[in-house]
Amino acid sequence: MNNKVSFNNWLTDLNAEQPFVIAGPCSAETPEQVLEIAHAIKGNVSVFRAGIWKPRTRPGGFEGVGAIGLKWLQQVKKETGMLLAIEVATAEHVRLALEYDIDVLWIGARTTVNPFAVQEIADALQNTHKVVLIKNPVNPDLSLWIGGVERLQNAGIKKLGLVHRGFSTYEKTNYRNVPEWQIAIDIKEKFPHIPLICDPSHITGNRNKVEEVAQQALDLHFDGLMIETHTHPDEAWSDAAQQVTPEQLLDIMGRLQIRDVNQTDHEFNIKLQTYRERIDKLDTSMLKILGERMLIVDEIGHIKREQNALVLQIERWREVLNKMKTEGSQFKLGEDFVTSLYKAIHQESIDRQDKIINKK
Numbered sequence: 001m002n003n004k005v006s007f008n009n010w011l012t013d014l015n016a017e018q019p020f021v022i023a024g025p026c027s028a029e030t031p032e033q034v035l036e037i038a039h040a041i042k043g044n045v046s047v048f049r050a051g052i053w054k055p056r057t058r059p060g061g062f063e064g065v066g067a068i069g070l071k072w073l074q075q076v077k078k079e080t081g082m083l084l085a086i087e088v089a090t091a092e093h094v095r096l097a098l099e100y101d102i103d104v105l106w107i108g109a110r111t112t113v114n115p116f117a118v119q120e121i122a123d124a125l126q127n128t129h130k131v132v133l134i135k136n137p138v139n140p141d142l143s144l145w146i147g148g149v150e151r152l153q154n155a156g157i158k159k160l161g162l163v164h165r166g167f168s169t170y171e172k173t174n175y176r177n178v179p180e181w182q183i184a185i186d187i188k189e190k191f192p193h194i195p196l197i198c199d200p201s202h203i204t205g206n207r208n209k210v211e212e213v214a215q216q217a218l219d220l221h222f223d224g225l226m227i228e229t230h231t232h233p234d235e236a237w238s239d240a241a242q243q244v245t246p247e248q249l250l251d252i253m254g255r256l257q258i259r260d261v262n263q264t265d266h267e268f269n270i271k272l273q274t275y276r277e278r279i280d281k282l283d284t285s286m287l288k289i290l291g292e293r294m295l296i297v298d299e300i301g302h303i304k305r306e307q308n309a310l311v312l313q314i315e316r317w318r319e320v321l322n323k324m325k326t327e328g329s330q331f332k333l334g335e336d337f338v339t340s341l342y343k344a345i346h347q348e349s350i351d352r353q354d355k356i357i358n359k360k
């Protein structure tokens with residue numbers, strides 16, 4: 001770790017070490033467990049997290065220890081001086097969190113999807129001086145995430161943060177929740193002064209991949225990380241596969257690189273500019289070619305209209321995609337990338353042809 005970047009907003013006042021890390025178990029399980037983990041990470045981590053109430057996909061699983069865990073967390077603060085972070089999902093959770101002087105309250109992904117629930121929490125938090133973090137909604141919906149922030153802002157909450165924990169998909173992927181980094185970049189652009197924290201534990205669902213995703217987040221100028229940590233991860237009562245041990249956490253933190261935001265090296269800047277000029281030229285050519293392709297698509301649209309032929313030609317579409325995936329590999333372009341690029345192109349083609357065919 002090197003190169004300090006300046007912290008955003010309330011993070012400046014925390015005087016935290018870099019990278020700013022919130023760590024602790026997925027769930028508080030017993031008083032001994034939280035204290036053991038807290039003592040193992042204190043001094044390296046600014047904020048201790050532990051789930052008290054756990055929203056689970058299906059009933060019957062461990063749903064958190066409940067309010068009793070808040071007493072254990074108070075003990076953690078007393079013994080280690082660490083700030084405390086928990087998830088809140090209802091007004092009652094908020095009331096208890098404030099009563100027990102929890103410092104950081106986060107709204108989980110399953111709550112952010114529901115504007116009623118976010119509003120209820122925002123109302124319960126009115127004008128609080130506590131830090132409130134809002135995780136992205138489970139589905140990749142930027143507006144829902146923005147809406148959540150706005151509800152909290154309207155409730156007079158000043159110390160806001162965003163947590164990117166990835167998005168669920170129906171398709172099986174290498175991630176538990178796909179990062180869709182572009183959405184995180186979009187929200188960062190929308191709220192440049194609100195600290196953005198990455199949760200690589202929920203993105204990966206796999207402790208062996210946490211470091212890679214954490215580094216990727218820092219390379220995208222995230223302000224901090226939330227990493228689930230447990231002294232006996234395999235025995236954890238929830239999310240066992242994604243929790244790291246305190247030793248692993250420290251190793252990861254020691255290896256993470258914080259890179260410079262602004263480079264002042266003259267030679268670097270000249271080189272960068274030269275490369276970017278080349279990219280600009282290629283971007284222009286790419287758009288020109290795409291525009292030409294769309295004009296041909298339009299021509300096909302006109303002859304389909306005359307013949308009353310279907311817009312979607314599934315065989316042809318399959319053929320195009322497969323051919324491009326193969327050709328893409330010759331240019332070292334990954335299948336996933338070529339597929340999403342061609343899906344976007346095909347979508348535009350069929351939209352245009354549909355307009356042409358249905359024009360009155």
Ligand SMILES: C=C(O[C@@H]1C=C(C(=O)O)C=C[C@H]1O)C(=O)O
Binds near residue numbers: 300313345349350353
């Ligand atoms: C252009 C056509 O219409 C649609 C668009 C395609 C494309 O963009 O390549 C392919 C198949 C069709 O679903 C076509 O039929 O060839």
